[in-house]
Amino acid sequence: MPENQKIDIREVAAGYEFPPVSYQIDSARVADYLGAVDEDNALYRDTGLVPPMAVAALALAALSEGMTMPPGAIHVSQEVEFLATVSTADTVTSRATVARSQNRGKFHMVTVALRVVNQGEKEVMAAKTSFILPGDVKDNEPA
């Protein structure tokens, strides 16, 4: 998505749903990921299994395709639940919803809930990601 079409995460209210993003995590990307995190567990050797944190990281990358965050954004907390394995043959779809958006004066706090399903609509991962952002956008907290 072009940068000028992306949404500033501070400008959307709780409940906003980002467009779903579907993708495959192929064996080359898994190999890159394993190399980057120095992971050599035999579980991932020639099995086609995708490391669960790679699924989480790429779900966040999919989210970032639809939004922008201002410089100074800080990732403050992360919750992730792994519900089923993902393989390199799977096509997964990531759906993201703004769970919380609050202006706190100089700061803006945003929590995004992520849900990743496979091609059979089986949920493979659920997550909540919270950021603190420089806050100069109106309060989007629902009444």
Place this chain on the structure above:
Amino acid sequence: MTALREGTDLPGLQKEIKQAKINLYAEASRDFNPIHIDEAFARKTPLGGTIAHGMLILAYISQMMTAAFGKNWLTGGKINVRFKAPARPGDVITVSGRITRVEPEEDYTLCRCEVLCENQDGETVISGDAKVKVKHDGSSS
């Protein structure tokens, strides 16, 4: 697999943070935030330099959990953490964890754990808790 007893330490690990690894992680995760990869940009921020992705450090915890619980982590693991301090190039991160509670259920045993990442100065980088459903029959699909 790690013995399922309260108080058991998880198989900890140490990782040295290098800018080259951060760059590789940026490529693999498609997270190109300049605070992680652009030294000139990062130097002008309050952080004063590049920092590792929080998700990279979290991946190290996941690595420990996978070593401890195998495929059970991939099918029934949950983690909840706070990022307390940045990890910077040159830091050595020690990842540790401990089983705090073991709760037998009908089809699985629920293991609750505390997890921690500290830098070489003993500063907490990540802290939180995790739980994993360990299947009784050894399967975890």
